[in-house]
Amino acid sequence: MSKILGENLPNIPWQEKPANFNGPIWRHTENPIIKRNPVEGVARIFNSAVMPYGDEFIGVFRGETINGRPHIYLGYSKDAINWEFEKEKIKFVDEEGSDYQPLYAYDPRLLKIEDAYYIIWCGDFDGAAIGIAKTTDFKTFIRLENPFLPFNRNGVLFPKKIDGKYVMLSRPSDNGHTPFGDVFLSKSPDLKYWGEHRIVMQKGGSGWWQSIKIGCGPAPIETDEGWLMFYHGVTGTCNGLVYSMSAAILDKNCPSKVLYRAGSIMLTPEEWYEERGFVANVVFPCAALTDAETGRIAIYYGAADTYVGLAYTTIDETVKFIKEHNELGTIDGQEGKL
Ligand code: BMA
Numbered sequence: 001m002s003k004i005l006g007e008n009l010p011n012i013p014w015q016e017k018p019a020n021f022n023g024p025i026w027r028h029t030e031n032p033i034i035k036r037n038p039v040e041g042v043a044r045i046f047n048s049a050v051m052p053y054g055d056e057f058i059g060v061f062r063g064e065t066i067n068g069r070p071h072i073y074l075g076y077s078k079d080a081i082n083w084e085f086e087k088e089k090i091k092f093v094d095e096e097g098s099d100y101q102p103l104y105a106y107d108p109r110l111l112k113i114e115d116a117y118y119i120i121w122c123g124d125f126d127g128a129a130i131g132i133a134k135t136t137d138f139k140t141f142i143r144l145e146n147p148f149l150p151f152n153r154n155g156v157l158f159p160k161k162i163d164g165k166y167v168m169l170s171r172p173s174d175n176g177h178t179p180f181g182d183v184f185l186s187k188s189p190d191l192k193y194w195g196e197h198r199i200v201m202q203k204g205g206s207g208w209w210q211s212i213k214i215g216c217g218p219a220p221i222e223t224d225e226g227w228l229m230f231y232h233g234v235t236g237t238c239n240g241l242v243y244s245m246s247a248a249i250l251d252k253n254c255p256s257k258v259l260y261r262a263g264s265i266m267l268t269p270e271e272w273y274e275e276r277g278f279v280a281n282v283v284f285p286c287a288a289l290t291d292a293e294t295g296r297i298a299i300y301y302g303a304a305d306t307y308v309g310l311a312y313t314t315i316d317e318t319v320k321f322i323k324e325h326n327e328l329g330t331i332d333g334q335e336g337k338l
Contacts, residue, residue, distance in 0.1 A: 002295070002319040003224040009052055009291040013080045013298050015312055024321040025245075025267045025299065025313045028081070032273045032307030034061075039085040041066055042073065044278060046302030049110040049218070049287035050080060051117075058138060059287070060108040060119050061085060062302070064278075070106040072121060074138060080289060080298065081310065090119075092133050092143040100143045102131050107302075109286055111159045111219040113166070120155045120168075127175055130155035130168075132191065147194050148186070151175055154215035158255065160222065166191050167255060169200065169216045169229075178241070181213025183231070185256045185336070198256035198336035201231075201248065202329050209235050209244050209265050217245060217285035218299070225319055226252045226259050230285050230299065233265070243282040244268035245301065247322050248332075256336040263327030266318075267311060269304070277304025290315075 017026050034045045042063040050059035057080040063073040071089035094100035102123035109120045116134050119141070123131040127150030133143040147155070151173040158167040165187040173180045181203045187196040203214045210233025220227040227250040235242050245268075248261035269281040284302040291297075295315040303309040331338070 002315045004290045004292045004295055004297075004315050005222040005224060006290055006292045007052075008293040009289055010293070011055070011079070012289050012291045012296050013310060013312075014296055017312070017317075023266070024317045025311045027271065028310035028312070030081075031271065031309045031311075032303055033081050033310050034083060034308035036306065038083075039063070039073070040087055042085070044306045045073070045085070046305050046308055047107045047284050047286050048075075048300065048302065048308055049108050050075075050077070050289065050300055051110050051112065051287070052289065053138075057289075058110075059083065060090070060110045061308075062106050062108060063089065064305075065089075069104050071102075072105045072108050072119065090141050092141045095142055095144070102143070105131060107154065107284070107286060109156050109219055111157055113157065113159060113161065118157055120157055122153045122155070125150050127151045128153050128173065130170055132157075134191075145192050147188070147191070148172075156216045156219055158227070159219050162187075162253065162255065165189055165196075168194070169220075171213070171215045178212060178234075181215075181234070183214055183216055199331060199338060200250070200256050200336055201258055201261065201332055203233070205263050205327055205329060207263050207265075207327075209233050209242075209268070210246070212236050212241065217301075218288040220250065220255070221288060221290055221297070222252075223249070223315060223319070225249050227255050228315070228318065230266075230288065232284055240280065242269065243284055245283055245285050247318055249319070249322060254335055257334065258328060258332035260322045260326045261328055261332055262322045262325040264325040266313075266321060267299075267301070271303075271309075273307045273309065274303045277306030279305035283309070
């Protein structure tokens with residue numbers, strides 16, 4: 001039995017695993033939970049992040065506007081399944097209170113560290129780069145300094161400082177959509193100056209599903225095994241890219257070290273809303289709710305760059321799958337200081 005080291009969430013959305021289903025992650029039966037044209041001016045919501053807020057839930061949503069540009073929208077829910085969205089995108093200000101709006105922002109993640117909430121996204125800084133903002137009330141959103149130079153996509157903060165430092169996973173890139181594709185880790189004493197860069201995981205392995213690139217998903221989940229990291233892996237086909245998901249466990253104190261990594265897929269596009277849409281064949285996890293008491297995990301993922309899907313697993317199912325399919329890459333077990 002493995003344990004989630006976190007808070008209890010008795011109102012986590014939940015459905016039992018279907019009796020005739022063998023996979024480690026099973027879908028919510030009423031998926032997709034967010035459908036097309038969810039709010040005026042927004043054609044599609046996908047790749048989005050949610051978290052508990054008081055007795056209810058709050059989220060930051062990638063809204064593809066009707067002019068085709070992504071921005072971040074706030075949403076609220078009582079049950080974490082039915083969502084209501086604000087009509088206006090989030091307005092960010094700088095630390096002096098002046099307007100500091102990203103030109104575009106996509107794939108947001110949301111998490112709490114100590115008393116503040118953080119949103120991380122991919123935006124434009126003369127090329128794709130990570131953006132980050134802080135809020136304590138979900139009314140004022142203070143955009144901080146851009147953490148990294150371009151090009152970098154797919155930034156995810158740990159929900160806790162490690163050795164007194166903030167820790168971020170990201171995927172450095174170039175100006176192409178697909179080149180590079182490995183996950184790195186960086187640390188900061190103040191969320192302004194970033195360093196102590198390490199490589200965490202490379203694409204590849206004996207399976208082909210993560211051969212083109214990999215990228216972290218929800219904020220890592222603290223467990224008694226280490227940090228549980230769901231991540232996406234991408235493969236190429238004659239018909240384009242396919243995005244699937246699986247998971248790894250990172251060392252608790254030195255999270256650039258991978259302890260276990262599943263060499264096989266936990267969830268891959270199989271349902272109509274994952275196979276068909278703006279970009280076919282994409283499952284892209286960005287958030288997970290957890291209940292420490294029961295070990296339940298509810299995963300929120302973008303489906304086909306068009307919808308939000310919800311899926312379930314438990315810490316035991318996940319750890320068992322990762323260990324049974326464990327396959328570490330050459331640098332995975334190292335600190336990654338190369
Ligand atoms: C990635 C990101 C994601 C998107 C995926 C598939 O590079 O842009 O936002 O879901 O491609 O289109």
